[in-house]
Amino acid sequence: MPELPEVETTRRGIAPVLEGRRITRVAVRERRLRWRLPAGFEAALEGSQVRAVTRRAKYLLIGTDRGTLIVHLGMSGSLRVVSPALAPKLHDHVDLLLDSGRCLRFNDPRRFGSLHAVAGDPLAHPLLRALGPEPLSAAFDAAYLHTRTRRRRVAIKQLLMNASIVVGVGNIYASEALFRAGVRPQRAAGRLSRAEAAGIVTAVRRVLGAAIKVGGTTLRDYVNADGMPGYFRQKLYVYERAGQPCRVCRTTIRQRVQGQRSTYWCPTCQR
DNA sequence: ATGGGCACCTGGCTGC
């Protein structure tokens, strides 16, 4: 499911419910997530008090007075705030019960998501340590992207989805940003001009920002903390629009596979 | 270092 806008939407939904609350109990119904939950998982969290809910890349960081719960939603994961009285449904794998009487419930049909309870600095965790800059931070600018693309033969779309270059850009927003930048996704990264790199940076920031504003994109599974979908799907120019007319020039939108992922583009608007 | 391919998993849809 989720790319940066969906994770950020989830963060904004759960933060006010979690912050300041104590985790009274952790109920695990399925330990086989992307990484199996270790035996001490529940005990590491039970009794701790949540300080702040932040985000790094597509990871949610639920910081407590005793450590951090690192959450990744994978392809199909979601976190919802529910009443603990609500009976768990299929794929509701983990509950965090709060002293407020509310419950944070993790659902993930495909189990590509993950939960890690860590002590110490979560940013030092092996999964987070080598990540590239946040796309909405000042560190992600034209000079940076242009430099990082030099001598790279990979297609720009695949490079944008590489988390060691920039985080948070997944399959939807990579195609959408390149459409808005007017750059074909199959262009070799190393051949982009400085101006094109600048255009891509602007487009990435704008498309992610606009998606966050409307709660992200719901295609299939994604729901926010209140169980509601995101509305950015209506603003997609190319993603899952193969065979349909470009919303700008009416040319038929094309699709091809790059790195085992579907890519969409307009052959007229993108060069 | 870079790039490519596979693996992990369930569910929904299509077409025979």
Place this chain on the structure above:
DNA sequence: TGCAGCCAGGTGCCCA
């Protein structure tokens, strides 16, 4: 109706 095949918001790991 049943079933095989394909596809899906991610990313770690292995190999050349």
